[in-house]
Amino acid sequence: xxxxxxxxxxxVGSGVVEILRENGDLVAERCGxxxxxxxxxxxxxxxxxxxxxxxxxxIAEIVGDDEISVVCETMGGVDIATKFVTQCLEAGKSVVxxxxxxxxxxxxxxxxxxxxxxxxxLFEASVGGGIPIIRNLRTCLTADHIQKIxxxxxxxxxxxxxxxxxxxxxxxxxxxxxxxKGFAEADPSADVEGWDACRKIAILSSIVSGxxxxxxKIHTEGITKITPVDMAxxxxxxxxxxxxxxxxxxxxxxxxxxxxxxxxxxxALAGVNMEFNAIFLTSDMLGDxxxxxxxxxxxxxASAVASDVIEAVSSPxxxxxxxxxxxxxxxxxxxxxxxxxxxxxxxxxxLADTLGAQLGSLQVLRAPGxxxxxxxxxxxxxxETMAACVKACPEIISVIRMAD
Amino acid sequence: xxxxxxxxxxxVGSGVVEILRENGDLVAERCGxxxxxxxxxxxxxxxxxxxxxxxxxxIAEIVGDDEISVVCETMGGVDIATKFVTQCLEAGKSVVxxxxxxxxxxxxxxxxxxxxxxxxxLFEASVGGGIPIIRNLRTCLTADHIQKIxxxxxxxxxxxxxxxxxxxxxxxxxxxxxxxKGFAEADPSADVEGWDACRKIAILSSIVSGxxxxxxKIHTEGITKITPVDMAxxxxxxxxxxxxxxxxxxxxxxxxxxxxxxxxxxxALAGVNMEFNAIFLTSDMLGDxxxxxxxxxxxxxASAVASDVIEAVSSPxxxxxxxxxxxxxxxxxxxxxxxxxxxxxxxxxxLADTLGAQLGSLQVLRAPGxxxxxxxxxxxxxxETMAACVKACPEIISVIRMAD
Numbered sequence: 001x002x003x004x005x006x007x008x009x010x011x012v013g014s015g016v017v018e019i020l021r022e023n024g025d026l027v028a029e030r031c032g033x034x035x036x037x038x039x040x041x042x043x044x045x046x047x048x049x050x051x052x053x054x055x056x057x058x059i060a061e062i063v064g065d066d067e068i069s070v071v072c073e074t075m076g077g078v079d080i081a082t083k084f085v086t087q088c089l090e091a092g093k094s095v096v097x098x099x100x101x102x103x104x105x106x107x108x109x110x111x112x113x114x115x116x117x118x119x120x121x122l123f124e125a126s127v128g129g130g131i132p133i134i135r136n137l138r139t140c141l142t143a144d145h146i147q148k149i150x151x152x153x154x155x156x157x158x159x160x161x162x163x164x165x166x167x168x169x170x171x172x173x174x175x176x177x178x179x180x181k182g183f184a185e186a187d188p189s190a191d192v193e194g195w196d197a198c199r200k201i202a203i204l205s206s207i208v209s210g211x212x213x214x215x216x217k218i219h220t221e222g223i224t225k226i227t228p229v230d231m232a233x234x235x236x237x238x239x240x241x242x243x244x245x246x247x248x249x250x251x252x253x254x255x256x257x258x259x260x261x262x263x264x265x266x267x268a269l270a271g272v273n274m275e276f277n278a279i280f281l282t283s284d285m286l287g288d289x290x291x292x293x294x295x296x297x298x299x300x301x302a303s304a305v306a307s308d309v310i311e312a313v314s315s316p317x318x319x320x321x322x323x324x325x326x327x328x329x330x331x332x333x334x335x336x337x338x339x340x341x342x343x344x345x346x347x348x349x350x351l352a353d354t355l356g357a358q359l360g361s362l363q364v365l366r367a368p369g370x371x372x373x374x375x376x377x378x379x380x381x382x383x384e385t386m387a388a389c390v391k392a393c394p395e396i397i398s399v400i401r402m403a404d
Numbered sequence: 405x406x407x408x409x410x411x412x413x414x415x416v417g418s419g420v421v422e423i424l425r426e427n428g429d430l431v432a433e434r435c436g437x438x439x440x441x442x443x444x445x446x447x448x449x450x451x452x453x454x455x456x457x458x459x460x461x462x463i464a465e466i467v468g469d470d471e472i473s474v475v476c477e478t479m480g481g482v483d484i485a486t487k488f489v490t491q492c493l494e495a496g497k498s499v500v501x502x503x504x505x506x507x508x509x510x511x512x513x514x515x516x517x518x519x520x521x522x523x524x525x526l527f528e529a530s531v532g533g534g535i536p537i538i539r540n541l542r543t544c545l546t547a548d549h550i551q552k553i554x555x556x557x558x559x560x561x562x563x564x565x566x567x568x569x570x571x572x573x574x575x576x577x578x579x580x581x582x583x584x585k586g587f588a589e590a591d592p593s594a595d596v597e598g599w600d601a602c603r604k605i606a607i608l609s610s611i612v613s614g615x616x617x618x619x620x621k622i623h624t625e626g627i628t629k630i631t632p633v634d635m636a637x638x639x640x641x642x643x644x645x646x647x648x649x650x651x652x653x654x655x656x657x658x659x660x661x662x663x664x665x666x667x668x669x670x671x672a673l674a675g676v677n678m679e680f681n682a683i684f685l686t687s688d689m690l691g692d693x694x695x696x697x698x699x700x701x702x703x704x705x706a707s708a709v710a711s712d713v714i715e716a717v718s719s720p721x722x723x724x725x726x727x728x729x730x731x732x733x734x735x736x737x738x739x740x741x742x743x744x745x746x747x748x749x750x751x752x753x754x755l756a757d758t759l760g761a762q763l764g765s766l767q768v769l770r771a772p773g774x775x776x777x778x779x780x781x782x783x784x785x786x787x788e789t790m791a792a793c794v795k796a797c798p799e800i801i802s803v804i805r806m807a808d
Contacts, residue, residue: 019547019689030546032724130690132544139543140536142434143423143710268696271675285423285707286534286697292672293693303689306547320436 001034002313005062007084008075009042009051012098012125015302016072017051020309027306031313038068041084063087070120070312072305073097082106089113089121094312098125098305104199108212108326118318122308127200128153128277130300131293132307137207137281138323144283146208149247151279152272153200155295156184156191157223157243161260162273165231165240171224183275183296194222194243194258201245201256204279208249211329213256219334221259225398232367233342233375239263240270241400253332261403262342269403335384340402346373346395358389373397405438406717409466411488412479413446413455416502416529419706420476421455424713431710435717442472445488463488467495474524474716476709477501486510493517493525498716502529502709508603512616512730522722526712531604532557532681534704535697536711541611541685542727548687550612553651555683556676557604559699560588560595561627561647565664566677569635569644575628587679587700597626598647598662605649605660608683612653615733617660623738625663629802636771637746637779643667644674645804657734659741665807666746673807739788744806750777750799762793777801 004020006013017037020027028034039062040054062068071088073095075081081102085095089110097103103110103123114121124134128151137146152158156178163174175192178184190196202215223243234241239262247256263270268290272278277295282288294300341359345351352364352374360379367375378386390396408424410417421441424431432438443466444458466472475492477499479485485506489499493514501507507514507527518525528538532555541550556562560582567578579596582588594600606619627647638645643666651660667674672694676682681699686692698704745763749755756768756778764783771779782790794800 023547023549023689026549027547029725131693132540135544136536136540139715140539140711141707142714143427143431143707145427145430266675268675271670271672283707285427285703285710287701287704289535289695289697291693291695294691297691299689300691303545303547303687306689307544310546311543321433 001036002031002069003036003038003067004070004072004309005039005041005065005068006037006072006074007041007062008073009040009044009046009055010074010076011298012301012305013040013072013074014051015298016074016305019299019302019306027310031310033313035309035313039065059084059087063091068093069316070094070096070309072309073099074305075099076101078102078105082110085110086113089117089119092117092119094120094122094316096122096305096308096312098123098301100126100196100199100203104202104215107203107206108324111322111324112326115318115322120312120316120318122312124308125301125304127203128279128291129155129293129295129297130303131277131279131291131295132304133204133279133291134207135307136291137204141281141283141286141289144285146281146283147249148282149201149204149208149245149279151245152242152269152277153197153245153279153295154191154243155275155277156188158272158277158295159183159275161223161226161241161243164226164228165234168228168231170228171226192222192224194220197243197245197258201247201258205247205249205254205256206324206329209254209329210324211327212324213254213329213331217331218256218258223260226260229344229367229370230398230400232370233344233365234262236365236367237262238265240265242269242272244269244403253330255332255337257334257337259401261401263403267403335382335387337383338380340380341378341386341399342402343376343378343399344373344397345376346397349374351395352376355393359386377402405440406435406473407440407442407471408474408476408713409443409445409469409472410441410476410478411445411466412477413444413448413450413459414478414480415702416705416709417444417476417478418455419702420478420709423703423706423710431714435714437717439713439717443469463491467491472497473720474498474500474713476713477503478709479503480505482506482509486514489514490517493521493523496521496523498524498526498720500526500709500712500716502527502705504530504600504603504607508606508619511607511610512728515726515728516730519722519726524716524720524722526716528712529705529708531607532683532695533559533697533699533701534707535681535683535695535699536708537608537683537695538611539711540695541608545685545687545690545693548689550653550685550687552653552686553605553608553612553649553683555649556646556673556681557601557649557683557699558595558647559679559681560592562676562681562699563587563679565627565630565645565647568630568632569638572632572635574632575630596628598624601647601649601662605651605662609651609653609658609660610728610733613658613733614728615731616728617658617733617735621735622660622662627664630664633748633771633774634802634804636774637748637769638666640769640771641666642669644669646673646676648673648807657736659736661738661741663805665805667807671807739786739791741787742784744784745782745790745803746806747780747782747803748777748801749780750801753778755799756780759797763790781806
């Protein structure tokens with residue numbers, strides 16, 4: 001019998017307790033022993049909830065309990081979570097977390113501490129919700145050099161972009177609806193500004209490179225500037241708009257970015273709708289591989305936490321090689337990446353020739369019902385060339401990157 | 405330093421040697437030790453090939469070599485491969501294989517033998533080529549009951565169906581082209597009759613249920629009867645035809661089938677083109693998850709073999725619980741499954757009303773350029789009801805299942 005504790009009895013934490021109870025027999029069979037949730041840390045009480053009798057309000061009750069071998073951190077936030085996780089690791093307990101903000105900020109130190117104390121620090125649920133992308137990177141694609149990660153990493157914004165595309169609704173209306181349905185938080189900035197996706201692409205890049213990639217150095221754009229007019233152009237081109245995280249991992253640096261992109265409807269990522277996530281990997285031997293699933297939600301995320309609990313119970317000792325070290329992997333300065341761009345330009349088409357000459361634009365576009373402006377798709381350009389052109393040409397209303 | 409042997413220096417075997425050489429440093433880092441291919445068993449010689457000096461012609465040279473701890477079986481075939489693998493396991497060597505025919509036929513006995521000798525028997529490359537589906541079932545989705553497996557498991561037929569759809573070409577022409585390009589074998593029956601996909605769905609069903617599922621009991625249809633007329637109807641409906649394996653795993657039996665199906669173009673599997681494979685899993689906590697990648701090909705398959713070699717070198721002792729036991733999991737008698745069907749019916753539409761009443765058909769279809777017949781889509785029916793109707797009604801030319 002293994003005894004564990006859960007810190008934070010919110011959506012994910014209560015889901016973990018539920019899965020370990022509901023699928024207890026299956027879990028016991030896979031672990032070779034039963035897993036019992038012995039204590040649940042939360043500031044609140046939950047009268048009437050089956051977990052009420054497990055509730056403790058003081059972290060010391062978990063840290064000081066020698067029977068507890070694994071602790072799930074599902075509180076969220078950075079500072080207090082990091083403090084509590086540190087105490088658990090120092091007390092010789094393995095820690096499993098769904099907290100991407102903590103992992104992106106302090107993962108290097110926590111991984112190091114876990115190695116030092118010969119325990120596990122696992123965080124499958126921090127990226128891609130129920131998609132087992134981290135375990136795949138750690139244990140499946142082991143004979144391959146992963147060259148590129150490219151994916152839809154945030155369910156909230158994908159839900160919003162799908163709705164905007166399908167219903168022609170504007171950003172504010174869709175955001176309100178997403179908040180009402182619980183897909184977006186009251187303060188949605190972490191999702192809509194791209195920071196959540198940025199932390200996730202930083203975590204994946206750290207795993208692939210084996211070195212710490214600082215999310216704060218990754219160029220990040222959200223979806224707050226996407227309008228129904230952009231959707232109209234996307235439809236006219238047979239494309240969809242998706243918020244993606246991209247990371248090209250080289251030997252000595254990564255090129256990484258989070259931004260909305262225009263996808264051809266035939267592209268596998270264009271078919272990823274609503275709150276689903278998908279992650280494309282390109283590697284030297286396997287070629288392209290894609291993992292698709294629910295990127296958020298109580299049970300999918302809790303299932304990922306539970307699979308980490310099973311791993312920590314089954315293999316409690318630190319692995320030989322840390323997932324990543326605290327040596328920093330430089331993020332390349334943003335600007336040299338080459339790609340095509342879609343741009344909206346105000347006025348009639350008199351500017352089309354000038355811009356065409358400057359940007360190697362191949363197409364001039366009109367979207368039905370949109371007057372007083374036109375769209376262009378450029379040839380392949382460096383990011384910095386496009387940025388300079390936008391600065392110099394006030395007629396350019398907005399720019400969205402093309403995904404191929 | 406771990407020393408391994410490769411049995412069979414064909415496409416996959418030479419790929420394994422190539423990956424372990426090319427990515428040797430990466431593999432050494434992940435294993436904590438270098439991996440050296442010490443011997444390669446093949447009947448042929450390969451003068452000028454870097455592996456020539458490793459070639460041996462007698463299995464005894466591998467079985468009797470105590471330095472060799474892991475053997476890759478990439479010969480193909482069932483009887484001799486099983487004999488050699490048995491000898492290796494009995495000699496205390498872990499075995500890694502890409503041979504789905506051997507695993508589907510004799511996996512239970514070989515898994516048992518590996519347990520008995522406290523070594524590993526791994527076969528990631530036997531299903532889905534480079535897609536790490538088996539490792540995901542074994543180690544990632546561990547807190548979930550997998551309820552359904554649904555996937556495109558054969559690259560050759562998917563290549564052919566894509567070509568037939570895109571180019572309107574007929575079956576024979578596409579098969580010849582596939583053979584010329586090396587996607588189909590001289591005797592293509594294992595692929596086009598569905599047997600290859602059948603073995604793979606049996607292997608996946610065995611892993612999910614933990615008990616041996618006999619591929620010979622699975623209802624299997626191939627693509628040999630698919631014509632350009634079917635493709636014309638599919639296009640008229642906004643659908644694609646894909647050969648899929650399906651398995652619904654219940655507590656005491658599995659409902660399994662391999663057959664071509666009509667997919668809505670929006671379905672994630674409809675976007676899986678050419679030689680790619682994709683596998684959809686439905687489970688109780690995670691919901692839907694999909695894994696997509698190259699289903700065949702030298703390096704993707706060899707990469708899967710190499711990841712198994714890394715696992716066998718890193719964790720050489722048998723796991724507590726065998727992937728599946730030799731207790732047989734019954735395959736439900738085929739016939740009770742409910743679904744909708746597309747059928748082609750000869751004649752004018754005079755039969756439509758009668759069939760409609762009998763089959764609850766909702767739609768009568770016409771495909772452009774196709775005369776003397778019409779198509780119907782039935783309501784939801786049991787397989788046996790549809791089969792009885794086909795038997796009783798000679799006007800029904802052919803039937804393809806609908807995928808939702």
